[in-house]
Amino acid sequence: MNFLLCGKKGAPAVLLIHGEAMSAESCYEDIARALGRKYRVIMACLDGHDPYSDSLFESLTGCCERIEKYIRKRFGGRLWAISGFSLGGTVALELVKRGNIKVSRLHLDAPLCHSPGLKAIPYTLMFTKGAEFIKKGHKLPDIVVEKVYGKGNAGMQKLFYKDIDMHSVENLCTEMYSYKLSPRLERCRVPVELWCGSEEKGSKQSARGLEQYIPKMRVRVFKGFGHGQILRAHKRAYVRELKAFLA
DSSP states (O other): OEEEEEEOTTSOEEEEEOOTTSOHHHHHHHHHHHHTTTSEEEEEEOTTSOTTSOOOOOOHHHHHHHHHHHHHHHHTTEEEEEEEETHHHHHHHHHHHHTSSEEEEEEEESOOOSOOGGGHHHHHHHHHHHHHHHHTTOOOOHHHHHHHHOTTOGGGGGGOOTTOOHHHHHHHHHHHHTOOOOGGGGGOOSOEEEEEETTOHHHHHHHHHHHTTOTTOEEEEETTOOTTHHHHHOHHHHHHHHHHHHO
16 A cells, blocks of 8 residues: 655645545545645545556455554654545544554545445346446446435546456445444544435445444435536535634
8 A cells, every 4th residue: 555645844734535446546536635734634545446456446444554564663653634536434433443643634425334235136237237347447327326325426537447357346335334333432532524415325324323433423414416526516615614624
């Protein structure tokens, strides 16, 4: 796992963790540069999604261990904030639950931490088949993408990391669709914000479940938006709102 750095050296450190089947740069490059005017920004290239090394996404635990090792070595085990999108939000939650690094702010953009139960198998099949189709150079119909990511959000397909190994795709589906929230999250005492679009069901269900453990968490539902749509298509507004929370 590699880490990309930008921004002011010595400034408060903000870790950005990208979503599933995309690269750190396709997800966060513009956001990182904007935040870098005030913060030291770290972009984690998750295993299996790293264009700078040959790696396989195996588990959330493995990703957390490598992130923790890096943060302890380079930043003394302390961060000002973690911001994670989708799978990255789930990784961020796991880092906070583990408690091996210190964080002062936690920002979750559409995290997936609600097990779909019996729907896990068809969801996994749908995601893996879609990934195979894109890796072969095809484009999924907009109506199919919008069914998953929300109406008007077909552009999410452009962020797909085509070099991802199918074993990584299968493993991340297993991890996401079986993830269970832990009572250890009740120890979280830092400000937490969770964002999601009104057109995505999974993240809203995740928010309801997470509120049981972090009751002071602020949930913001952006009307008319799908999964990752604010991050992808409204970056100036995204940066403005994220900066307000980090401050």
